[in-house]
Amino acid sequence: MLIGVIADDFTGASDIANTLAKGLHPEGGLRTAQFVSVPDGAAPANVDAGVISLKSRTAPIAEAVADSVSAFRWLQAQGCRQFIFKYCSTFDSTKEGNIGPVAEALADELRADKVVFCPAFPTTGRTVYQGHLFVGDKPLNESGLENHPLTPMTDADIRRWLGHQTNEAVGHVPHAAVAKGASAIRQAMARIDARFVIADAIDDADLITLGEALSDATLITGGSGIALGLPRNFLKSVSSKQQLPGAEACQGAEAILAGSCSGATRGQIDFHAADHPTLAIDVPGVMAGTVTAETLVKFYRAHVGSAPLAYSSGTPDEVKALQLKFGREEVAAKLDALFSETAAMLVDLGFRRIVVAGGETSGAVAQAISQTLSAPAMNVGREIDPGVPVLTLGNDRKVALALKSGNFGAPEFFVKALRLMEGSQ
Incomplete structure (x- = not known):
């Protein structure tokens, strides 16, 4: 297995599984399987990307961290080279939410010194600009998400929101750097004195560029859009002779x-x-x-x-x-x-x-x-x-x-x- 995903809910898991499976590269995506829970045994040998579905988005911090680390360790045992912590493209959480603590725990497991956060999903109107999350042309906290029954989002500044949840410093890669390409992103990240970094992305091209820049990153966090550019980094490692069965038609x-x-x-x-x-x-x-x-x-x-x-x-x-x-x-x-x-x-x-x-x-x-x-x-x-x-x-x-x-x-x-x-x- 090449890519392992820890998703904090089931719809998000199927969303990113879909992204990894279809890909944007001419050769297609990765052979992807979505798991309803952490499996007891090994994954099928022909799976390139495994997505673990958790129900941790609104779970207490200790429970969310424990479940996420358990999923990570199983994926690590399958040989994954890169890990994604997938949360909602509207960063659904509260000031006391678990996105920050889960990211901290996973970063500690991997000893990662720089971790990107990018919830953008431009296809559905979610973009990040100047560190702020937008839904269409509205800031997140004016989009209706401020009324979410479980995770009301009352601040569009993801840097500030994440700062409530973690003791780690939070930096920012602006769109001006993203627009200049992968090398500029790497240079911008190297200058940032913070472990966690919010990356701007306003369209799919930005996400593909981020994927290229993060080809060597062990841990990435974001919405499903962050996976758009990742399969192409691994396609040379995938045998075209093996195929993972897709979903079959069901009558009834x-x-x-x-x-x-x-x-x-x-x-x-x-x-x-x-x-x-x-x-x-x-x-x-x-x-x-x-x-x-x-x-x-x-x-x-x-x-x-x-x-x-x-x-x-x-x-x-x-x-x-x-x-x-x-x-x-x-x-x-x-x-x-x-x-x-x-x-x-x-x-x-x-x-x-x-x-x-x-x-x-x-x-x-x-x-x-x-x-x-x-x-x-x-x-x-x-x-x-x-x-x-x-x-x-x-x-x-x-x-x-x-x-x-x-x-x-x-x-x-x-x-x-x-x-x-x-x-x-």
């Missing part, structure tokens, strides 16, 4: 589960509801135990063939009201358990195409399905929309998954995903 019953409260997901739900059956999950009922996995499964079974969607999404004000009434952690835990149990039941009932929206929800669903099928690895298939591929797992009972970050995807994403899963255009 379908279900859509949405737990994201992002504006994009709410818009996708509204678009879908115009022509398809939907079920708004009654969160107080979930907390009281009157709305259960059986409730959702009954809805899905009644609407097989019609792309049924059940969702717990709400506006920022609605989410805040529920959190104040029941507790933020309690609501999140109950909904994760609901989606997890529902997914396991659906797979046992023969559902074979499952679309999920939201990072926390995706983690709960993917883990449940992996355990149900005893299948820890997912194959990476066709890209549905930027950052979201079709994934398949299982052998005798093969299941297709799409794990969508809340803010990703076109309005018609749900139906498009289901069609690609069954091999339709």
Whole structure:
């Protein structure tokens, strides 16, 4: 294995797996596998890039560090030469978040003296300029992410935000240096007296240049975009005779589960509801135990063939009201358990195409399905929309998954995903 990725949530893991697998080089990308957890045994011999999916984005610092180091050590044992700590392209965390502590721990493991941070993903509008993170033409803290129910981002200055989470000095490689090429980036980094370095990137060309500049870096951190330029550094080491199977087409019953409260997901739900059956999950009922996995499964079974969607999404004000009434952690835990149990039941009932929206929800669903099928690895298939591929797992009972970050995807994403899963255009 050449590249090892530690991803702090499941949608982010499939996002960067997609980036590494498709590549931008004429010869393509790397043979990539996404793992639902840290495997017990060795990786398949023909895997060039391994992505470990963690559910650590909102975990306590000690837990996130322990899980990340465990994933790193397994990847290191597989022979990886370069490691990526993948977090969200909107740097989802709080002042007390774990991005800084996890990066510190991984840097200590590798004895890395300079570590780049670059959450940019220009294809979806996330850019870094002058050390500040933008979503489209808005600073991060004016983009709606300041209202995120779990990780409200109230400052667009990534240098300052990271500074809250670490004792390490935080430097900056400005876009003026990035635009001059890989050599200029290396020179700028050499002049910086800081272990952690925020790198600007406003388009894919910048990310490819960063990839060239970081060809010898043992540890890189960022969103999936930071991986755009990395496969080409390793392609000469990859045998073209070996192929890793991609995701296969799956026929069968379908279900859509949405737990994201992002504006994009709410818009996708509204678009879908115009022509398809939907079920708004009654969160107080979930907390009281009157709305259960059986409730959702009954809805899905009644609407097989019609792309049924059940969702717990709400506006920022609605989410805040529920959190104040029941507790933020309690609501999140109950909904994760609901989606997890529902997914396991659906797979046992023969559902074979499952679309999920939201990072926390995706983690709960993917883990449940992996355990149900005893299948820890997912194959990476066709890209549905930027950052979201079709994934398949299982052998005798093969299941297709799409794990969508809340803010990703076109309005018609749900139906498009289901069609690609069954091999339709």
